[in-house]
């Protein structure tokens with residue numbers, strides 16, 4: 001459905017995408033995951049025909065010329081420009097007209113996509129007066145108006161509240177169930193978990209590409225999750241663990257031998273007068289996997 005072979009793109013001295021190869025199959029929810037500036041947007045822009053690669057080959061929906069398959073591609077860019085002074089319905093109408101649909105067709109399609117995104121009750125509201133989550137739903141609705149087979153979404157839920165994010169993903173799942181292939185970029189690890197496969201992008205390269213379960217299985221270390229009475233534990237533990245990362249009020253200690261490490265950590269923190277609220281081995285999260293992969297390539 002999508003293939004990239006040794007694709008590269010630079011902007012002046014910046015190498016945004018550095019010789020990446022990738023294949024995405026029909027029916028996938030494929031996730032592009034990585035920090036800001038990793039190259040995700042540039043990859044999506046090349047796949048949607050907005051940018052041309054400097055070198056390498058791209059095939060989308062069986063065609064090397066993206067222009068010829070644009071009618072089957074949907075794209076929600078990172079910064080979706082809607083017309084704030086027009087209503088939800090009017091925004092959708094403009095997009096429908098851009099795709100050359102008649103008024104009658106637009107009415108049917110708009111009702112369909114607005115019902116799907118639960119925006120129908122708000123169809124007469126000015127886009128400027130929508131909440132952040134609703135604006136993203138409008139972007140989704142706009143991307144769906146021509147019923148694409150392949151849907152690209154560039155960080156569609158960045159800055160959206162957790163409830164709206166969940167709703168948004170429910171919609172993506174429904175579209176996928178109906179046969180749509182989805183290619184989505186996200187900085188959120190919980191969203192990466194929801195993808196069939198994930199490519200982790202770092203400094204313009206794909207450092208790993210597999211299903212979330214495979215990525216976790218490939219992780220070479222063990223994780224201890226620690227909660228303690230002190231906020232900064234690094235000075236106390238850094239010399240006895242491979243790595244230590246804070247996730248909210250918890251620490252993930254990267255270790256080789258969890259049983260030995262538990263005893264040693266207990267001893268060290270007790271001796272330092274730090275209370276352990278909980279300490280247990282947990283399966284690695286995708287965040288642990290990515291922190292490790294990013295460290296390897298730095």
Ligand SMILES: Nc1ncnc2c1ncn2[C@@H]1O[C@H](COP(=O)(O)OP(=O)(O)OP(=O)(O)O)[C@@H](O)[C@H]1O
Pocket residue numbers: 011014015016034035036037038039040041042043078155
């Ligand atoms: N049009 C451009 N001109 C110059 N540099 C660019 C341009 N587009 C992207 N870059 C640079 O290329 C690199 C990759 O950017 P890109 O936007 O693809 O990353 P990203 O992973 O999507 O991150 P973000 O979430 O911040 O958009 C960055 O260093 C960025 O500054």
